[in-house]
Amino acid sequence: MAQRPTMHDVAAKAxxxxxxxxxxxxxxxxxxxxxxxxxxxxxASADLGYRTNLQxxxxxxxxxxxxxxxxxxxxxxxxxxxxxxxxxxxxxEDGNTLMTVDTGGDSLxxxxxxxxxxSHQVRGILYTAMYHKELEVPEAALExxxxxxxxxxxxxxxxxxxxxxxxxxxEATRILLEAGHTRIGMINIFPGEGIPAARDRRRGYxxxxxxxxxxxxxxxxxxxxxxxxxxxEGARALLGLADPATAIFCGNDRTALxxxxxxxxxxxxxxxxxxxxxxxxxxxxxxxxxxGLTTVALPFLAMGERAAALVLDPAAPAETHAIPCPVIHxxxxxxxxxx
Amino acid sequence: MAQRPTMHDVAAKAxxxxxxxxxxxxxxxxxxxxxxxxxxxxxASADLGYRTNLQxxxxxxxxxxxxxxxxxxxxxxxxxxxxxxxxxxxxxEDGNTLMTVDTGGDSLxxxxxxxxxxSHQVRGILYTAMYHKELEVPEAALExxxxxxxxxxxxxxxxxxxxxxxxxxxEATRILLEAGHTRIGMINIFPGEGIPAARDRRRGYxxxxxxxxxxxxxxxxxxxxxxxxxxxEGARALLGLADPATAIFCGNDRTALxxxxxxxxxxxxxxxxxxxxxxxxxxxxxxxxxxGLTTVALPFLAMGERAAALVLDPAAPAETHAIPCPVIHxxxxxxxxxx
Numbered sequence: 001m002a003q004r005p006t007m008h009d010v011a012a013k014a015x016x017x018x019x020x021x022x023x024x025x026x027x028x029x030x031x032x033x034x035x036x037x038x039x040x041x042x043x044a045s046a047d048l049g050y051r052t053n054l055q056x057x058x059x060x061x062x063x064x065x066x067x068x069x070x071x072x073x074x075x076x077x078x079x080x081x082x083x084x085x086x087x088x089x090x091x092x093e094d095g096n097t098l099m100t101v102d103t104g105g106d107s108l109x110x111x112x113x114x115x116x117x118x119s120h121q122v123r124g125i126l127y128t129a130m131y132h133k134e135l136e137v138p139e140a141a142l143e144x145x146x147x148x149x150x151x152x153x154x155x156x157x158x159x160x161x162x163x164x165x166x167x168x169x170x171e172a173t174r175i176l177l178e179a180g181h182t183r184i185g186m187i188n189i190f191p192g193e194g195i196p197a198a199r200d201r202r203r204g205y206x207x208x209x210x211x212x213x214x215x216x217x218x219x220x221x222x223x224x225x226x227x228x229x230x231x232x233e234g235a236r237a238l239l240g241l242a243d244p245a246t247a248i249f250c251g252n253d254r255t256a257l258x259x260x261x262x263x264x265x266x267x268x269x270x271x272x273x274x275x276x277x278x279x280x281x282x283x284x285x286x287x288x289x290x291x292g293l294t295t296v297a298l299p300f301l302a303m304g305e306r307a308a309a310l311v312l313d314p315a316a317p318a319e320t321h322a323i324p325c326p327v328i329h330x331x332x333x334x335x336x337x338x339x
Numbered sequence: 340m341a342q343r344p345t346m347h348d349v350a351a352k353a354x355x356x357x358x359x360x361x362x363x364x365x366x367x368x369x370x371x372x373x374x375x376x377x378x379x380x381x382x383a384s385a386d387l388g389y390r391t392n393l394q395x396x397x398x399x400x401x402x403x404x405x406x407x408x409x410x411x412x413x414x415x416x417x418x419x420x421x422x423x424x425x426x427x428x429x430x431x432e433d434g435n436t437l438m439t440v441d442t443g444g445d446s447l448x449x450x451x452x453x454x455x456x457x458s459h460q461v462r463g464i465l466y467t468a469m470y471h472k473e474l475e476v477p478e479a480a481l482e483x484x485x486x487x488x489x490x491x492x493x494x495x496x497x498x499x500x501x502x503x504x505x506x507x508x509x510e511a512t513r514i515l516l517e518a519g520h521t522r523i524g525m526i527n528i529f530p531g532e533g534i535p536a537a538r539d540r541r542r543g544y545x546x547x548x549x550x551x552x553x554x555x556x557x558x559x560x561x562x563x564x565x566x567x568x569x570x571x572e573g574a575r576a577l578l579g580l581a582d583p584a585t586a587i588f589c590g591n592d593r594t595a596l597x598x599x600x601x602x603x604x605x606x607x608x609x610x611x612x613x614x615x616x617x618x619x620x621x622x623x624x625x626x627x628x629x630x631g632l633t634t635v636a637l638p639f640l641a642m643g644e645r646a647a648a649l650v651l652d653p654a655a656p657a658e659t660h661a662i663p664c665p666v667i668h669x670x671x672x673x674x675x676x677x678x
Contacts, residue, residue, distance in 0.1 A: 046446055064455050074439075075424040078417045078623055085414040088441055092448055097455045099438040100413075102427055107385055109431060116403050116436045120459050228626040257627070284417055284623050287567040288596070 005048040013044035021045075064097045067311055068117035069126040069149075070110060070141070074102040077130035078284065079300065083150060086304025087126055094312055096123060114140045124311035127151065132162055132197045145314060149307040150300075152196070152320055160320040161307040165197050168296040168325035169204025169249070172277045175294065175327065176247040177212045179275060180335040184209065185245035187234030187259065189226030189252050198226075201251055201279060220245055224255055231258020239266065239274065246336040247275040253282045256293055256332075271334035281328050292330030299323045344387040352383035360384075403436045406650060407456035408465040408488075409449060409480070413441040416469035417623065418639065422489060425643025426465055433651055435462060453479045463650035466490065471501055471536045484653060488646040489639075491535070491659055499659040500646040504536050507635040507664035508543025508588070511616045514633065514666065515586040516551045518614060519674040523548065523559065524584035526573030526598065528591050530562030537565075540590055540618060559584055563594055570597020578605065578613065585675040586614040592621045595632055595671075610673035620667050631669030638662045 010025075011018045016037060023029040024041045033041075044050075069087060074080045088098040101117070103110040117125060124145035127137050133151045137158060148160040176184045186205045190198035206216045222237055224230030231250060235258070238245040250256035256278035263274055270276055270291060278295035286293075303323050310316045349364075350357045355376060362368040363380040372380075383389075408426060413419045427437040440456070442449040456464060463483055466476050468490040476485055476492045487499040515523045525544050529537035545555045558580055563569030570589060574597070577584040589595035595617035602613055609615055609630060617634035625632075642662050649655045 042445060064451050066455065066459075068438075075420040075427065077420070081414040081416070084441060085443070088414065088443070095451075097440060097448075097452050099407075099440055101436060101438055102423060104424070104427070106381060109436075112403050112434075113436050116405065120405075288627060 005050045007050070009048055010041060010045045010050045013048060014041045016041060064095050065123045066117070066120060067091045067096050067098050067124050067126065067308065068113075068122045069098055069100040069128055070113055070117070071100060071102050071128040071130060072105045072110075073130040074100055074128075075104070078282070079280075079298070080128075080130050082300035083128065083304040086301040086306075087149070087308040088304070090305045090308035091312065096312070098126075098308075110138065111140065114138065118143055126307050126311055127153075128307075131195070132165065134196055145311055147307045147311045150303060153318075156318055158318050159307075159310045159316050161303050161310065162196070162320060162322055163298050163303065164322035164324050165200035166204045166207075167322075168279065169201035170208045171204070171325075171327050172201075172249050172279060172296050173205045173208035175277055175329075175333055176249065176275055177208060177214075179247070179333050181247040181275060182212075182214055183217075183220065183243060183245045183247070183336075184214075185220040185222065185234070185238035185248045187222045187224045187230055187238070187248060187250050187255050189224060189230075189255065191223030198251060205249055224251065226252050226255055228254055228258040228261075231255035231260070232262040233258075235259040235262040235274075236266075239263070239268070245274070247333070248277075250276060250278045253278040253280045253285050253293060253295055256295070257285055257288060260289060260293075271332050273337060275333040275336075277333060279325075289330070289332070291332055294330045294332045295328050296325045297328050299325055344389045346389070348387055349380065349384045349389045352387060353380045355380060403434050405456070405459060405461045406430045406435050406437050406463050406465065406647065407452075407461045408437055408439040408467055409452055409456070410439060410441050410467040410469060411444045411449075412469040413439055413467075414443070417621070418619075418637070419467075419469050421639035422467065422643040425640040425645075426488070426647040427643070429644045429647035430651065435651070437465075437647075449477065450479065453477065457482055465646050465650055466492075467646075470534070471504065473535055484650055486646045486650045489642060492657075495657055497657050498646075498649045498655050500642050500649065501535070501659060501661055502637050502642065503661035503663050504539035505543045505546075506661075507618065508540035509547045510543070510664075510666050511540075511588050511618060511635050512544045512547035514616055514668075514672055515588065515614055516547060516553075518586070518672050520586035520614060521551075521553055522556075522582060522584045522586070522675075523553075524561065524573070524577035524587045525559065526561045526563045526569055526577070526587060526589050526594050528563060528565030528569075528594065537590060544588055563590065565591050565594055567593055567597040567600075570594040570599070571601040572597075574598040574601040574613075575605075578602070578607070584613070586672070587616075589615060589617050592617040592619045592624050592632060592634055595634070596624055596627060599628060599632075610671050612676060614672040614675075616672060618664075628669075628671070630671055633669045633671045634667050635664045636667050638664055 007018050007021050011021045020033050024038045091098045101113040125141050126149045128149040129151040137153045146158050152160045152162050188198050193199045209216050222234040224234050278293045281295045281297035346357050346360050350360045363377045430437045440452040464480050464485045465488045467488040472490045474490050485497050491499045491501050527537050532538045548555050561573040563573050617632045620634045620636035
């Protein structure tokens, strides 16, 4: 092709509008174009040899700037993927490359990784926790622009991006209140205040109850561990009370799946006998819920995108960005029996 | 602490032998020490401020050499973790840092990532597929030492590390033959020859049958898609034959879980009425099998370690390393009924 291909050519080849091509090639299409459409556009773009200006710049110099992502357990967490994808899509939009180092939580490796990234003059670092944490980012990382991702930096010196677990817990509980439940149990993923996700989801649960004029009943709050057996044991305890729960907010989907199995084993049905709401909207478990689980999604893609935007913007203030956790309505909530 | 701590000090603090400390700190402990022990040793090491010589060298210069891992879909694959961990443990042993770039399969991003890694003079690249593939590594990657990981390089110019899916399929089928089954179905994860994992697992299945004097029956081979519904539909088809299967080799664990649910829905029991063997040994599904699933594990940790060792060894020849897939015996296999 003699003439340099244009965005119009890509749009024509992919059978979409130029606006969609622009969104997809700049990585901002989440929620606005399907993955299938995005794939078709990328294919058309690659076939035609189309380059955006920034990509052309990167490809011309042969080198893009590096944004480092230092994660504490990327390799073994099934959660991390969308966070990395969101960050990557956003840094690539400006012609940067995201390079991830997994430290496995090892402080020696973390120190060496940060030093190595700094020596290669990275443009910035996303200091990333695989589970929502509160922490102090190491001093060395502050030599470049650093953003805490899925973690709140307690020093308050850098921007932080976290999921809004408190509002998520509140909304999960609201769904059950609005269906007419008043005996709403919670099986949490960790006891006490140590884990921000557990602490904040519980706070949201209690706030929703109090707003509805219901005093939280300690018998209805089960301190689980976020695993399958927590859901089984928790459901058994909550449904075995003298005044049993009619609905259960499970602190994560794994717990919810345990609750589903226990409830089935007790000969009860969801949502006819018991309503359930989960948390996480974990892909790989989704198929195994019958009926589909109403749950609250962790906004990992949006969190990754936001953190990347913040690391690329030297003027962004050192604030905490709490990203909303959207409710996913499926089939596990109904009014309590006899209503 | 005035005196520099020794490996003996770490061993004493962690309550283990010096040999175990050495294995753990050099990352070669897989199968020889538990993760709990390794954690205890790392903690003791960090508490005491102990440094191995290589780590000390890295930390002294402040910079370690980079090994790049270019992956086609790291962020969204639940599979990739152990491969990255294995590679990382091995490169860190020699004081290198592994930096991962996820290209999402986008050839533009891949080209930019490889150029960027080369411009930072990486010591080598692990060109990694998230699902076992056969491919041609891009020319640019051959400017440094590159190893194909979970992928066989068809050009034969570089070392490749792949799982031995053929032997895995063979051994999965052998388990069922040895239990006395002769009507052994297979629900594959992809039809035809396009996907090496599907092709090789099926070849192993057929080889085991032929060796046992059984001609593969086309009715017993179901071309699934590796998803939950493939297991449900496949089990229904295989158990509904005039001469039904008494055992099923499922091409992956997701399929096996679908088969479990269908078999339960039919009022049949595993392993009393039907024996099942899976493939992958996927962590996150493990809890949901009752009884536990006998399956074949993908040796991701070992594959990552091997590929890293090969990228660090400039003398390693351009061979394909097929890493054995170990059989994990649990509770889903028994002799056929009436035996």
